[in-house]
Amino acid sequence: MKSKDHVGRVMDQWARERPDLDVSPQGVIGRLHRIGMRLTEELVAEYAKFGLGEGEFDVLATLRRGGAPYRLTPTEIAERTMVSSGAVSKRVDRCERHGWVTREPSVTDGRGRVVVLTGAGKRLIDRAFTAHIANEHRLLEGLSRRQRDDLARLLEQWARQLGV
């Protein structure tokens, strides 16, 4: 009989204290939350090795995976990274300060600006992303190939249901 994980113990406590409630959703949501916190810690530690915070990594990776010529508007970046426009402004500020991106005026819209990845920014994110993916492989080592596929499929369906 293997011992419970943290969330299993929490669920037992609630079953005792609030037997009127079916807390089974915590088996999914509680664990997802807790795993997410741990994963974030681990990923952020890897970004830090390259002098990057989570926000900066997100901006550079979003620009990079968009492909040449590596240009996106702040609004596009906000939509793709699920943060507010204000957060994008500040993230781009930090990237700009380090010389990883520049801001250029839009040619088609006088209000618009375009965020452009610099050569230095591209070289940095290419190195950091390689390490990032290796790190993600490591974090998934505890699951078999089959289990990862099952998990990805279940999460994909759920993500689609939630509209994310």
Add this chain to the structure above:
Amino acid sequence: MKSKDHVGRVMDQWARERPDLDVSPQGVIGRLHRIGMRLTEELVAEYAKFGLGEGEFDVLATLRRGGAPYRLTPTEIAERTMVSSGAVSKRVDRCERHGWVTREPSVTDGRGRVVVLTGAGKRLIDRAFTAHIANEHRLLEGLSRRQRDDLARLLEQWARQLGV
């Protein structure tokens, strides 16, 4: 042919831009992260209906599920909620200001303090937690009973591997 979710599209972009990398972990980690962000938004919105922030909810729920007499030290709260001792200090400050908890000196340890749930705090968290669980049921509606069980099992194994 169903269309891809957001993370599926991101993975396609990386496959094109960085064909040298196996980005399959993102199928799990990227989706988990994105679902986690959405879930947090939804849960926080529910807490707010009771005048609670995420931190306060966490503190009150942790005290409540510990059972009578609803007393824990700040260190215990920090361990159970995965935040720093400084964060616990501030969370307890806010709960105390609202009269949901009190701080009492420890009888056995002159350095120690004990955080105690008040009657008002217990009544509040009991109402809020009932709504919280209903909310979690709603957020899982898109998955079948069988899928939720599979998901919970996979996440439990992964959580144990990660030590969370």
Add this chain to the structure above:
DNA sequence: GCACTTTACCTTCCATGGAAGGTTTCATGG
């Protein structure tokens, strides 16, 4: 072509959490 509304981006203010350090108290070895 002028008012009005909308859009895009940025700035300011506030809330929150982590890191590091301070204070008080406890435990331990001599």
Add this chain to the structure above:
DNA sequence: CCATGAAACCTTCCATGGAAGGTAAAGTGC
């Protein structure tokens, strides 16, 4: 018993993000 180190909690400082509001430029209706 005292000195030293450890533990518990809190406070301060800093980083970050959201919300709300400001500014500039488009779009729209007349």
